[in-house]
Amino acid sequence: MEKTGHWLFKWRSYLPLFMILLILLALKDSRYNAMGQAGDRAWEIGCLLISFSGLGLRMIVAGYVSGGTSVRETKEQVADVLNTKGMYSLVRNPLYLGNFIIWFGVSLLLRHWWFSMVVALIFWVYYERIIFAEEEFLRQKFGDTFVQWAARTPAFLPRLKNWQKPGVPFSWLTVVRREMSSFFAIIVSFTFMELAGDYVTYGKLVTDWLWVIIFSLSLGLYLVLIALKRLTKVLQVEGR
Secondary structure, X not given: OHHHHHHHHHOHHXXXXXXXXXXXXXXXXOOOOOOHHHHHHHHHHHHHHHHHHHHHHHHHHHHHOOOOOOOOOOOOOOOOOOOOOEHHHOOOOHHHHHHHHHHHHXXXXXXXXXXXXHHHHHHHHHHXXXXXXXXXXXXXXXXXXXXXXXXXXXXXXXXXXXXXXOOOOOOHHHHHHHHHHHHHHHHHHHHHHHHHHHHHHHOOOOOOHHHHHHHHHHHHHHHHHHHHHHXXXXXXXXXX
């Protein structure tokens, strides 16, 4: 479990690429536009809101994160400080919980119960091993401090009564810097699914102006934020 978890952690960012084949399979029996234009539009927005709720969870985590707790975009376990407050006082893996909600919202867009269940199963098998490897690393590094925190904090289902106020103030700049890619990935996923679903349904690409506008605005915002992140220090916050 630990060895597999380390390997999956190294390649965790590429899970969406493996999901494309499953998505294409589900699209062969697509039920797009089965509820009429108004019903389908409401369904799409509902699915998007579910995914955004997962993003919101990730944003809360990012807004209160302090330096040294973890390093993003790394291929090995890194942590100088064990984060046990804020969202981490409610659940040990709030970021992965956010990821699950995001992916579940995307999966619902295809209107196949089996597809959503398969996505949930893949997520469970995939992240169970990553979490196992991460927690072995934390147990070895932080010892009894980790054991005591893990004993009172659920792995995946939040225990609201455990809430402890974060030790640092909320930072919107940190949220933007850390989660802008997650936001744009959601928009790309929904736009792709919408275009692919319409293509399967009608046999041709259909211009859905709502999604064209959403994607265009999101792309523009994402490029601006990427430029700010790479070329300036506007999004940098000391100690974060």
